[in-house]
Amino acid sequence: DPFDPYMDVIGADDFINIPLLERVITDTHYSDRERQGRHFAFLARLAAQWQDRSFGIASNDYVAVAVDEMGIARVFGDYPEFDDFAFFLQANCQPDFLPEMMEVGTPLTWNRGESAVKAYKVPGTWEGDYTFDLNDWQTGSGGSWENWFVQDGSLEIRTEVSDDCADILTNTEEWMQDDAIQIFPNPVREALTLNVPVDTERVQLFNAQGQMVHQSKLLTNLIDVSSLQSGTYTLVIDTPAGPFRQRFVKID
Numbered sequence: 001d002p003f004d005p006y007m008d009v010i011g012a013d014d015f016i017n018i019p020l021l022e023r024v025i026t027d028t029h030y031s032d033r034e035r036q037g038r039h040f041a042f043l044a045r046l047a048a049q050w051q052d053r054s055f056g057i058a059s060n061d062y063v064a065v066a067v068d069e070m071g072i073a074r075v076f077g078d079y080p081e082f083d084d085f086a087f088f089l090q091a092n093c094q095p096d097f098l099p100e101m102m103e104v105g106t107p108l109t110w111n112r113g114e115s116a117v118k119a120y121k122v123p124g125t126w127e128g129d130y131t132f133d134l135n136d137w138q139t140g141s142g143g144s145w146e147n148w149f150v151q152d153g154s155l156e157i158r159t160e161v162s163d164d165c166a167d168i169l170t171n172t173e174e175w176m177q178d179d180a181i182q183i184f185p186n187p188v189r190e191a192l193t194l195n196v197p198v199d200t201e202r203v204q205l206f207n208a209q210g211q212m213v214h215q216s217k218l219l220t221n222l223i224d225v226s227s228l229q230s231g232t233y234t235l236v237i238d239t240p241a242g243p244f245r246q247r248f249v250k251i252d
Helices: 036-050 165-178
Strands: 024-027 055-059 064-067 072-076 085-091 117-123 131-133 144-151 154-158 182-184 191-195 203-206 212-216 222-224 231-239 242-250
Touching (some): 036 085, 036 154, 117 131
Antiparallel strands (some): 055 085, 064 072, 072 131, 117 144, 182 191, 191 222, 203 212, 203 231
16 A cells, blocks of 8 residues: 555655665565565655656665665675575656556556566675666666566566666667767866757756766756866766766866
8 A cells, every 4th residue: 555654755855865866765674574565665656756767776684785986786695595685676667657556545556567667686795796787777787677566456576577678778879879969078177068959957967976066957058067076977968768877077
């Protein structure tokens, strides 16, 4: 029940502010305590509340997910001796992704062709050998994709499936290539020039720690970066095909 009194959605800038976790809800002690259904219901609430895709990260007991300054999550645990896994969940990137039935007093249905939520299941090892990229929520190593869906309040998990978000992300990459988004110079000292042949409502810059250092509407094709400290940054541009991300280096 996504509207159970214990399912109140908090987290409105009242805990920590990390851009990589902007639309992410986390959970722990996951499989052993059967918290998948609760987590799934939170994702449904957030997707409906924001009218946008929601994301989740969860880990089993004795599993750690460590995210480096480049947004790469590495999973630590004692696999294969134990079932030490982390899970990276996302509302499917198909055009119609919202829950089909989510009303007070009615069992949740979030099916969407039995693939409402895509989950990448990553084993945790002592050396943190396997990873997942939080920049695109697509690129991973050592894990496997699953389909999660709920029909009339019952959670189902289908294993050994591919992530069908890949086609959409591929189309996004082709759109970006066809429309020739260009960012230069790189490295840059004073101003970044953007060749963006579409309307966009928001441009953001993030530093290597994932902190947002600039946000504005793209009113001109120049972004003044002269005040930024030298280092690596990520530019994020909202586009009709989804967010476009590009790293660049600021030099003195």
